[in-house]
Amino acid sequence: MMNHTHDAHEHHHHHDHGVFHIHAPAGKMRSAFFLTALVLAVEVVGGLLSGSLALLSDAGHVLTDIAAIGLSWYALKQAERPSNQRMTYGYHRAGILAAFLNAITLILIAIWILVEAYRRFQTPETVQPIWMFISAGIGLVINLSMGLTMHGSDNLNVRSAVLHMLGDAAASAAVIVGGIVIVLTGWYVVDPLLSVLIALLVAYGAWRIARQTIVILMEGTPLDVDLTTVADAIRSVRGVYNVHDLHVWTIASGRNALSCHIALDGASTITESQSVIREIEHRLLHLNIGHVTIQVEDQNHPHDQAVLCAASDSGEGHHHHHE
Structure with a gap:
């Protein structure tokens, strides 16, 4: 989703x-x-x-x-x-x-x-x-x-x-x-x-x-964004178990974007997951990230625990598995 x-x-x-x-x-x-x-x-x-x-x-x-x-x-x-x-x-x-x-x-x-x-x-x-x-x-x-x-x-x-x-x-x-x-x-x-x-x-x-x-x-992490702070902000939202495949980049100067997968803590309805997403969006705006794309999963969804998406072939295969 x-x-x-x-x-x-x-x-x-x-x-x-x-x-x-x-x-x-x-x-x-x-x-x-x-x-x-x-x-x-x-x-x-x-x-x-x-x-x-x-x-x-x-x-x-x-x-x-x-x-x-x-x-x-x-x-x-x-x-x-x-x-x-x-x-x-x-x-x-x-x-x-x-x-x-x-x-x-x-x-x-x-x-x-x-x-x-x-x-x-x-x-x-x-x-x-x-x-x-x-x-x-x-x-x-x-x-x-x-x-x-x-x-x-x-x-x-x-x-x-x-x-x-x-x-x-x-x-x-x-x-x-x-x-x-x-x-x-x-x-x-x-x-x-x-x-x-x-x-x-x-x-x-x-x-x-x-x-x-x-x-x-090069789609690098913006100089004014700390990736650890961003990950911690997402994890701190009530209902979020973990975050992985996290990417932050700059579309143009001052226009930062983010994509990630979040695992929710327990079963959630669509309404509950939307509430979590809105709270994440709100917190990311204060970190100068305005364009956000989030994939929602449960804890049983197979994935690596790493915050960053692996760059190896196995990582790419894992990424396609999520899609």
Whole structure:
């Protein structure tokens, strides 16, 4: 007997997390896309006029910003599409794929910055600080305003786009500081030094995003969910003898799902088992799990006592036996 609940019934929908349009509607992403294109134009011109690698590397970063925000904009529109027979969970994972691609592009651009900075350490080049100030100042204002407007989202795809914006704002601030140092000291090597710091900042943030998206794409247990706590919460419900074949995964950022088999303590009517399931759903919502699928069994149903479903051939056979 399979008991399937969608987001733990209608009356619990206010618990649903990670709905894309709440934190960053597509309209905001569209505006961010065109503002970022303006920043790119300003920084490319400023970088060429000043000869600053820090500014040009920041312009390279802005180019990935445009791709990131464009992908996020696309993902937001995809997430609004309803589920269908081919995509039963809808299109929310489009955002996870976009976030992963964003992270990879950031890591690649960071490597390029490091290579170019190494070349400039060998042969420092003259830099014109005035154009650094103008271009970086414009980039700082625009990126900071966009990043702070969309900051605080629990959606991984939006967070990756915000990371681009705030990272670029920090890079622009560093370029301005570097320009001041060059004016006061004439120490042109500060320009590639800043580029290295920008690259490390970008790479660190990108790796964190990539790691989270990989866990989601591999159907791993969400980072904010402790499997032992989940199993204990299910066992603590009155009438539940044990739980096994327990799986928790993420459909998209903030949208966690669970499936499991529960053995009931003694004979139960359908009404009694539904009461148990509703109580389990309620407790799991407080553990940030909204989409729950439960198979109900009695204590005599043959199964392994392990909470996790075995990955071996014998485990698969056991799983089919349950079905």
